[in-house]
Amino acid sequence: MKKTLTVLAFWTFIGFTFPVLLEAQTTPDPALVAAIAAIKAIDNHAHPLRALKEGERDTEWGALSYHTLETAATDPGAEMPLVPFRLRPTSPEFMAVWQALYGFSPSTVTKEVVQELVQVKRRIRSEQADNYPAWVLDKIGLEAMLANRVVMDRSLPVPRFRWVPYVDALMFPLSNEAVRQARPDLVTSYGSLERLLKTHLTDLGLNRLPPSLEGYLTGVVTPTLERQKQGGAVAFKFLTAYVRKLDISNPSVDQVQRVYARYIEGGKPTAGEYQALQDYLFRFISREAGRLDLPVHIHTGFGIGRYFDVVDSNPLLLEPIFNEPLLRNTKFVMIHGGWPFTEQSAALLLKPNVYVDFSARAFLLYPRELSQALRRWLEISPDKVLFGTDGFELDPDMPFLNWEEFTCLGTRSTRQALALALTEMIQDNEITSKEALSIARKVLRENAVKLYKLETP
DSSP states (O other), X not given: OHHHHHHHHHHHIIIIIHHHHHHHHHOOOHHHHHHHHTOOEEEXXXXXOOOOOTTOOOOTTOSSOOOOOOOOTTOTTSOOTTSOGGGOTTOHHHHHHHHHHHSOOOSSOOHHHHHHHHXXXXXXXXXXXXXXXXXXXXHHTEEEEEEEOSSOOTTSOTTTEEEEOBOGGGGOOSOOHHHHHHOGGGHHHHHHHHHHHHHHHHHTTOSSXXXXXXXXXXXXXXXXXXXXXXXXBSOEEEOGGGTSOSOOOOOOHHHXXXXXXXXXXXXXXXXXXXXXXXXXXXXXXXXXXXXXXXXXXXXXXXXXXXXXXXXXXXXXXXXHHHHOGGGTTSOEEEEGGGTTOHHHHHHHTTSTTEEEEOTTHHHHSOHHHHHHHHHHHHHHOGGGEEOOOXXXXXXXXXXXXXXXXXXXXXXXXXXXXXXXXXXXXXXXXXXXXXXXXXXXXXXXXXXXXXXXXXXXX
């Protein structure tokens, strides 16, 4: 009898549950697909380039000089071993993206075709001039984009583009020579941080760092954050995981005051001493962000670079920060959703001050895989999930795959993945069709409007 019941239970699962799941995986609800396609989205995280004239470069979209990439830029058909499979230039998805953006529809990808595409892009950029970045948003169906850049530009105007400046340079006021020796692959990254800190000092009319930690906090860190807010910033961004672990301790102020005073005039702090100071500054900046009522973006999970330390950017490392009583007025956004740590980031959404976006995942992962991550987050907290693309410049020698293409691919992929995830939830009787559309609107725009207090049409 027991064996018979077990067999019946098995066939009940196979006969009823499995077909429902199979259908959910293969047939997103057509009405939901159409409704999602019509939503004007707000991109929570991207790196748009300013309008460029022929021969110009925009290096202000990133605060760091990223690790060298092997992109085989000169030959679109060459193997690109360190670029995810989906992003190979010959992908049929990019041909669809070029059609959507520029009306350029090749049947295959060759050097000649790429050269023709580049000429089409140059012509459109020339015609659009300063309006080109906004023209890109219009073609993709984006109402606005949060622009993670060092500085903004007149061709990235409010309200279409909202500024999210970097704040990492404020964490590294002492000598970085010891790190350069230990991690030669990070030499250019630390050089970028040092140049940005000098820029902050110049903006404040200073030619040197204050001699005391208190002077540095009140005379450099706080005024810089306030200037950025006055300049239109809607959030602050930490790229910390690119240059060190996300394991942030809670040192005493006396401890870090001694470290700052000892080395501000020269000398090389030990790794432990410098990390303690960085940890204190990370917490101070985050607390100031809360005072200024601006959210904090933190890079979590996978990053660019041959030897990026993925395990050291696990979002669970940030739990002490999220739980810190002094930081409960600060809202934190886990940028990139901590990929591949999907379950960990989902659990952290239960904290009232924690949000997540899926930028970069939107173009790294195919829609079906992305839909599974979205469903996990939406089943936990649909009010705290934010759409993002992370559109950026992969390689200046690859103008046929730039921020425009990655943003377009990420947006198209997101709409497909969201329709898949919500259809599954409908078929599993977790939500109604009406609730599904409401959730889609939250993810694509309304959660961002609320978090950043945006004025929208």
